[in-house]
Amino acid sequence: MSKPKIATTSMCGCFGCHMSILDIDERILDLIELVDFHKSPVDDIKEFTDRCAVGLIEGGVSNDENVHVLQSFRENCDMLIAVGGCAINGDIPSMRNKVPLRECLDEAYLHGPTVHNPDGLIPNDPEIPLLLDRVYPCNEVVKIDAFLPGCPPSADTIWTALVAVLNGEPLELPYELIKYD
Amino acid sequence: MDESLEQAVSEICDQYNNDPTRLVDVARAVQARLGHVGNAAMDAIAGNLGIHRVEVESCVSFYSFLSTEPKGEVVIRLCDDIIDEMKGSSRVARAFRKELGIDFGETTPDGRISLEWTPCIGMCDQAPAALVNDVVLTWLSSDAARRIVRELREHMDPQKLVHSFGDGNNAHELVRAMVDNNIRKAGPVVLAPVTQGDALHKALSMSPAEVIREVKTARLRGRGGAGFPTGMKWDFTRGSDGDRKYVVCNADEGEPGTFKDRVILTERAELLFEGMVIAGYAVGAETGILYLRGEYAYLRAYLEHVLDDMREKGLLGKGICGRQPFDFDIRIQMGAGSYVCGEETALLSSCEGKRGDPKTRPPFPAQKGYLAQPTVVNNVETLCCAARIFEKGSGWFAEIGPHGSPGTKLLSISGDCSKPGVYELPMGVSLADVLDLCGARDPKAVQIGGASGRMVGEDDFERSVSYDDLATGGALMVFSHKRDILKPVRKFMEFFVEESCGYCTPCRVGNKLLLQCLERIMAGKGVPEDIEYLERLSENIVTASRCGLGQTSPNPIRTSLKSFRVAYEDMVQEPEGALRPSFDLGAALAEAEKIAGRGSTILNE
Ligand SMILES: Cc1cc2nc3c(=O)[nH]c(=O)nc-3n(C[C@H](O)[C@H](O)[C@H](O)COP(=O)(O)O)c2cc1C
Ligand code: SF4
Ligand code: SF4
Ligand code: FES
Numbered sequence: 001m002s003k004p005k006i007a008t009t010s011m012c013g014c015f016g017c018h019m020s021i022l023d024i025d026e027r028i029l030d031l032i033e034l035v036d037f038h039k040s041p042v043d044d045i046k047e048f049t050d051r052c053a054v055g056l057i058e059g060g061v062s063n064d065e066n067v068h069v070l071q072s073f074r075e076n077c078d079m080l081i082a083v084g085g086c087a088i089n090g091d092i093p094s095m096r097n098k099v100p101l102r103e104c105l106d107e108a109y110l111h112g113p114t115v116h117n118p119d120g121l122i123p124n125d126p127e128i129p130l131l132l133d134r135v136y137p138c139n140e141v142v143k144i145d146a147f148l149p150g151c152p153p154s155a156d157t158i159w160t161a162l163v164a165v166l167n168g169e170p171l172e173l174p175y176e177l178i179k180y181d
Numbered sequence: 182m183d184e185s186l187e188q189a190v191s192e193i194c195d196q197y198n199n200d201p202t203r204l205v206d207v208a209r210a211v212q213a214r215l216g217h218v219g220n221a222a223m224d225a226i227a228g229n230l231g232i233h234r235v236e237v238e239s240c241v242s243f244y245s246f247l248s249t250e251p252k253g254e255v256v257i258r259l260c261d262d263i264i265d266e267m268k269g270s271s272r273v274a275r276a277f278r279k280e281l282g283i284d285f286g287e288t289t290p291d292g293r294i295s296l297e298w299t300p301c302i303g304m305c306d307q308a309p310a311a312l313v314n315d316v317v318l319t320w321l322s323s324d325a326a327r328r329i330v331r332e333l334r335e336h337m338d339p340q341k342l343v344h345s346f347g348d349g350n351n352a353h354e355l356v357r358a359m360v361d362n363n364i365r366k367a368g369p370v371v372l373a374p375v376t377q378g379d380a381l382h383k384a385l386s387m388s389p390a391e392v393i394r395e396v397k398t399a400r401l402r403g404r405g406g407a408g409f410p411t412g413m414k415w416d417f418t419r420g421s422d423g424d425r426k427y428v429v430c431n432a433d434e435g436e437p438g439t440f441k442d443r444v445i446l447t448e449r450a451e452l453l454f455e456g457m458v459i460a461g462y463a464v465g466a467e468t469g470i471l472y473l474r475g476e477y478a479y480l481r482a483y484l485e486h487v488l489d490d491m492r493e494k495g496l497l498g499k500g501i502c503g504r505q506p507f508d509f510d511i512r513i514q515m516g517a518g519s520y521v522c523g524e525e526t527a528l529l530s531s532c533e534g535k536r537g538d539p540k541t542r543p544p545f546p547a548q549k550g551y552l553a554q555p556t557v558v559n560n561v562e563t564l565c566c567a568a569r570i571f572e573k574g575s576g577w578f579a580e581i582g583p584h585g586s587p588g589t590k591l592l593s594i595s596g597d598c599s600k601p602g603v604y605e606l607p608m609g610v611s612l613a614d615v616l617d618l619c620g621a622r623d624p625k626a627v628q629i630g631g632a633s634g635r636m637v638g639e640d641d642f643e644r645s646v647s648y649d650d651l652a653t654g655g656a657l658m659v660f661s662h663k664r665d666i667l668k669p670v671r672k673f674m675e676f677f678v679e680e681s682c683g684y685c686t687p688c689r690v691g692n693k694l695l696l697q698c699l700e701r702i703m704a705g706k707g708v709p710e711d712i713e714y715l716e717r718l719s720e721n722i723v724t725a726s727r728c729g730l731g732q733t734s735p736n737p738i739r740t741s742l743k744s745f746r747v748a749y750e751d752m753v754q755e756p757e758g759a760l761r762p763s764f765d766l767g768a769a770l771a772e773a774e775k776i777a778g779r780g781s782t783i784l785n786e
Contacts, residue, residue: 064770064781067760074759101772126782130773141764143710143756 004053004166007077008040011066012093012135013059016152017084018042021056023155031159034166039076048076054165055080056158057144060090061136063129074142079165082144083158085151087137094135101133146171149178187225189214194229201230202552204240204534208247209475209517217251236535243536243682244517245299246475253288253295255333259311259321262301262437263672264595264658269322270309276326294333300520300676301437302476305595305658306363306602313339315478317360350447355483362444363602366618368589370578371445371565372605375452378496380568384459385502392463393419396567399575400587405431405523405560406630406654407729411567414557417547418464421555426466428457429532429551429558433474433516433523436631437676438656441591442561444603446473446480449565450487454511456564458497459571460557461509469511470551472528475518484513520680521730525558527682538682539728562591562655582608586647590655594619596628597661612651613642616659623661626745631656632673633733635740636666666748667703670737674699677734688731691722695738706763707753715749716742 010018018041024031038052039045055077061067073080085091096104109115109122138144148161157177164171193210197203207226211218218226218241227234241247259265259274274285277296281289288295304310307319316339318329329342346352347361364372384392397412418426430453434442445453457469473481488511491497500506514532516522522531526540529551550556559567566588570578579587586608592615595601599620606615616624628636629646630653637644637651644650660669674696683689698715701707719735726732742749756762766784774780 063773065783067766068783071759102776105776122776124777124779126779129783130770130777130781132769133772134769136764136769140761142759142761143708 003034003036005036005038005050006040006054006056006162007038007048007052007073008042008056009058009069009073010041011057011059011069011087011138012062012090013084013086014092015041015058017058017087020150020152020155021083021158024159025155027155027159031162034163048072050076052077053079054162056083057081057087057138058083058152059086060093061132061138061141062093063131065129067132067141070138070142079145080138080142081146081148081161081165082138083148084153085149087144088139088147088149090135090137091151097134101131104131150180153178183221186215186221190222190225191229194226199229199231200534201232201236202532202534204230204232204237205244205517205531206515206534208237208241208244209515212247212252216254217248219249219251223249240534240536244475244519246518251288251292254293254337255314255339256295256297257311257313257329258297258299258302259285260300260302260304260309261298262305262676263669264301264305264438265308265310266668266672267596267664268308272323273309273311273321273326276323277330280327280330293337294330299476299518300679301435301439303434303440303443303474304360305438305440305593307361308595312476313342316340316343317358317476317479318342319359319361350483353483355486356447356480358479360443360447360479361602362447364444364448364605365594365600365602366604366606368591368605368607369573370569370581370589370605371449371452371562371591372603373569375449376572377451378455378494380452380570380572381455381458381496382502384568384571385462385507389419389463389465392459392571395575396463396570399566399570399578400584401563401566401570401578402586402648403560404562404566404590404654406436406633406652408648408652411559411563414547414559415460415463417545418466418555418557421548423549423554425468425552425554426461426464427551427554427556428460428464428466428469429525429528429546429556430457430469430471430561430564431523431525431528431558432471432477432561433520433528434477434561435474435520435523435680436633436654436656437673438593438595438628438631438658439654440593440595441603441655443477443480444593445561445565445591446477446484450484451491452565452568453561454487454491454497456559456566456568457511458501458509459568460559460564462501462507464555464557466557467508467510469509470532471511471513472516472522472532473513474516474523478515481513481515488513520676521682521728524729527728528558529556536682538684539730541727560654583645583647583649585649590646590653592646592653592657593655594657594659596659597621597623597664598659606646608647609645611643611645612637615646615657616642619657619659621659621661623663624659625662625664626660626666626669626741628658628660628669628673628737629653629656631658632676633730633736635736636670636744637740638744641744666741666745667699667752670741671696671699671703673737674734677730681730681734682728685725685727685731687722687725688727688734691718691726692731692734694718695722695735699738701763702749702752704763705752706761707749708756708761709750709753711753712742712746712749 055073309321522537527537
């Protein structure tokens, strides 16, 4: 029987959660015994061609491309896990939610104190994703099956969770792994 | 700074001896005089009372009857709770809006009249109802609303809007209210006739320890909701160390659907005050405080009069007649529009002049209550029962009702029934009998115990009203088969979101999330797992909240899920695609599309 596949993505996050995935150190060798990586920044596979057992999502939903990616994850993965505060709550990026979109762009591209933009244009190439009115937690956009809190969740947390779900065991993490103060 | 403002604030502060523990009274008085408590007034109050400006602001911003922004000379507050909604408050609201030319939350351009919503004002049996400043207007219609605005524009005197008075003391010259008592059934304990002084004399002929024993023998339990044994509470307070002790009567009656204390205050104030004196005697207190909800300010002059009268008769004040003469006096503390202030520790914070934040327990009020001194807090009805126990005997009282719930219970019944009003019934009465009595012909659901209580359906109608079964502080709202069960649930959740004091995250944020999810479901955008989410989140809120508000706030959802699960299940469905039905992609992208002048590339590929 072929190994189950996992997919990962970083949406509106800082890549810190992916770094934490890699932080499982030599257990990465055990991991590739257990699974194959499919669509993921780790191996740079861009599109889904196979069904995946688990999708790990880092980051919230900030633009139309994130919506598209998350939608394809939901369609192609049996189980979606929101990894980290950004995916669960929107977190730091969602600090923009109180500011109207036009003001955000204005501050970032036109009038911010460190901006040098003599043309006074806001980038608008068709390839550039359109921002949503606010940053959404993943769970508001598609159904998410499990949540790993943390910024980022530790490598141990991610490892324990992955091993449990891949072995079909209930996802019950010990308190130390989800305690953050 | 404006001199007349300084002058006014300073006069008001002087009236309260510049005592910072009277900040709520000071702020209320400033609000009444100046129409709001603005920045300059807050500075002046802080200066006069010798406290920090932020303490004043945190208090003023907390209470809904106080405002930092100017309000009209007259404020119309229309009840928007569920019963009023069922009785046509939206038509009344439309008429007010149209006639005044403003929306709710606004003031007419001439600065004369403000229009606001308010939660239950305790007039559910004569809804729709509104407060115009302190004056209560009941049985409103769109015609009445138009007439009110026209008359107000002529004379600006809310009292002149009252053209006929209600029954009993509502017609008293110090009350002059159009409120009706609607006493449908008077029982032997609270609403039976009173011979003034009888209970008090009998109690004072005993020793304080004997008084407490008598209350224990009667097995009296608190009528305010929690049902704590009253004798035990008095005993703890008596036994606690303190320089002074206090008796506080909880007349906040903020639980939506509850109005029985209003009727007691109108018709049995003497009995209540005797109960407070007896409690004071039993625990060794010299001071009593009646915490009267702001909505019942129209009863204040009358209650002061009853107190004066008792002082004259030697039933209150210095040297109250008895085996050993003792001193006990009562002051009235006005609330200022806050539900959580009914919670006993928040109530004490409010009495101390602070914002109505609940305190961490323990210590309990019996150990450290008002001004950190041992304090008894009892509901209005409890204190009336206590007084009557001395008049009629503990044995007599304990005989009424089942063993664990002796005595009678006052029920305030409203909603879909032909005879809404107040019923004093023996504890243990079955819900079916109550529904029969009040003329509920087609009951589908009953909300018992107010917003924080529970919603029950037909399967539970044979159950009894008592501490051991369906416990209630007294509210009973009937919903007939023509009603959508989820509407009252949403109303109650909106209420909790509004009234949470905000101290703990589970209550402040959790209730909001519950409400959002419920709204999603009611909009037809819910998915089956939302139901499970409601249950899980409710449990978290109940477990992790600090005070009774948060611990009971998910009850409307929890209990309606239990009794009317189908109502929820009918509204949810599995989504067709991967995106949640509640996620509105078009709306989320609209602004960016406008700014960029193009549509989404990736989603249109
Ligand atoms: C949010 C909240 C609101 C309350 N409101 C009232 C109220 O309006 N009147 C009341 O008597 N008790 C109210 N209570 C109960 C009081 O905390 C307290 O238990 C009661 O006043 C004690 O009096 P009793 O023992 O005579 O019932 C409320 C409790 C909570 C948690
Ligand atoms: S949760 Fe923290 S580590 Fe993970 S993407 Fe967000 S900011 Fe980075
Ligand atoms: S449970 Fe709610 S009302 Fe009570 S203290 Fe916490 S936030 Fe305040
Ligand atoms: S007065 Fe409106 S619901 Fe009670």
